[in-house]
Amino acid sequence: MKKTIRIDPVTRIEGHAKVFINLNDDGTLYNAGLVVNELRGFEKILIGMEADRMPHITARICGVCPTAHHIAASNALDYAAGVKAPPAAMLLRELMYMGHIIHSHSLSIFVLQGPDLVMGLDADPGIRNVVGIVQANPELARTALRLRTIGQKINEMVGGRGTHPVTSVAGGITFVLDQEKKKIIQDWVDEARAMLPTLLPAVKGLLLNALDKHPAMLNEWIAPSWGLGTVLNDRVSLIEGRLRAIDETGATKIEFDVEDYDKYLLESVVDWSYMKKVHFNLDGIHEYRVGPMARMNAMRRFGTEMADAEYEEFTKLGGTPCHLTVFQTYAKLVEMIWAIERSDEILNDSKIWGETRVPVKFKGGRGVGHSEAPRGTLIHDYEIDENGIIRAANLIVATQQNYAIINRSIEQAAQSHVIGKTDDSALLNAVEFSIRCYDPCLSCATHAVGQMPLEIDVTRGGEIVKSIRR
């Protein structure tokens, strides 16, 4: 190995990470990867806390997907207490969650990936940001940010707080719907639905335009892998159901309940990153993908008119199953359509007016629950003693499960856009974009204000021979 290229930090992802690209003496790729150098230790922080605080506490793990943790923790506590939340509570949890999906996918598509799509990968990084989008296309930006706000408002009304919801609890939910609140939410959902005829073609157009300019993304950024997602009534589901695993061809390999996750999901450590990798352990060890595209590949049906129609369009361009890294943006768009339609269905389901809580008591034992976070399957596993105190915790998050595929995508981006190229900015942009397609969430607790420079060091024989700084 002769040369190392490092990108530090990677920008517009949640959290802090850097990238290394190691080259052989002849300039060919040796390996590449994402190094996560954060360690927050939440699993240890939880030990000794009261179990019923878990939905409240674990929501703080991340500022972008708090509702995913909030619901996964609630499901885990339901399991531990041996209860099932009443149908009305499950519908209200799901309504909160659909608001969260609308909010999170809007952020991901328009704020995190939008600058790459609107400004182009070759644009000056100084303008390739969300302020640049607003200046370049204010009408799209206004609509997109309004959609994000609507999602957040639904999440806030049902969840009690926009960013860190508090209403879902063991045995149900403390939020009570009334006709006034229903009308407010219905108006938001109607407004969101009315935006789709504008937003949908605009985002698809931007994505296809980016592919025209960078055909390698279509021809070379292909990462066949297994996939995992949650299924209920043979359609995509986000807060309840069984887990379905598919292979590279899309064939279902197994369906299992989440409490059996440790039979199939194999965690392992690497010596160059704090993040643990997860592989699927069934008839051998397999890399697998989670998230919107994995869910679509596994279930192929949402059960609502517009989302299913758009999924058909998706398959015409991306195939079935789809393994195109950049199409994960398109998958988020389809899922966002479904979240809007599903919100409408939930609001008008008569079962939403029933009881919302059942009493719970922890007798001691294990509590396992999950949700399909915006970025993929999220599992909470607690050991709870007979006094209701957490004695052990294990959390498996989406980005861990995508880690192997992310590293493969970095290698593909390095091959197509870095090796043999002299344009430093193209190098930075392409590799970062490949990572952002997975929308990795490394989670930040702090919000320091200040500049975070982007830097690549090229080293030879252990000495830095070139530095690229943004």
Next chain:
Amino acid sequence: MSNSDCHTIIVCIGNELIADDAAGFEIYTRLQELFENEVSERIIRLEFCGLGGIDIFPLMEGETDMIVVDAVQFGNAPGTIHIIPWDSLPLAGSAISAHGLGLRETIEIGKILHPEKMPERITLVGIEGRCFNRTREYMTDEVRTAIGSAVTTIVEIVSRGQNYECITV
């Protein structure tokens, strides 16, 4: 009366479960008591946000003044109180995550998209923190002590209305 009749919006930001990051929440709870009348008379609007940046975008409804209260890391001694007008804030640019999208970028976006909702004056009251990776009971003594001073500072800013220079207390 609508929210836009309020003259001042105070947005406190932070994580009430994390050491020095809880400063914004602690100040929020004290301001709730201090400004109880002003809030009920809708002279002041008081909001708490788990995150800053783009999450405060939908909160602005045409108030003339906005005060943002948050724990910061500018490299000063813990407990230092910064009073900074928004146009003196560092610009984060593209090299920062959307999670960390800065106050300044948020205001710039707002001025383009919804100028009628943007405040005329925006002031950041930043409390320099040191511990952001432990739970609430580990809040540093310096930050705990500074909370009272920060509350006093905010009351003074509200009473004077404007014309604050970039200050470090």
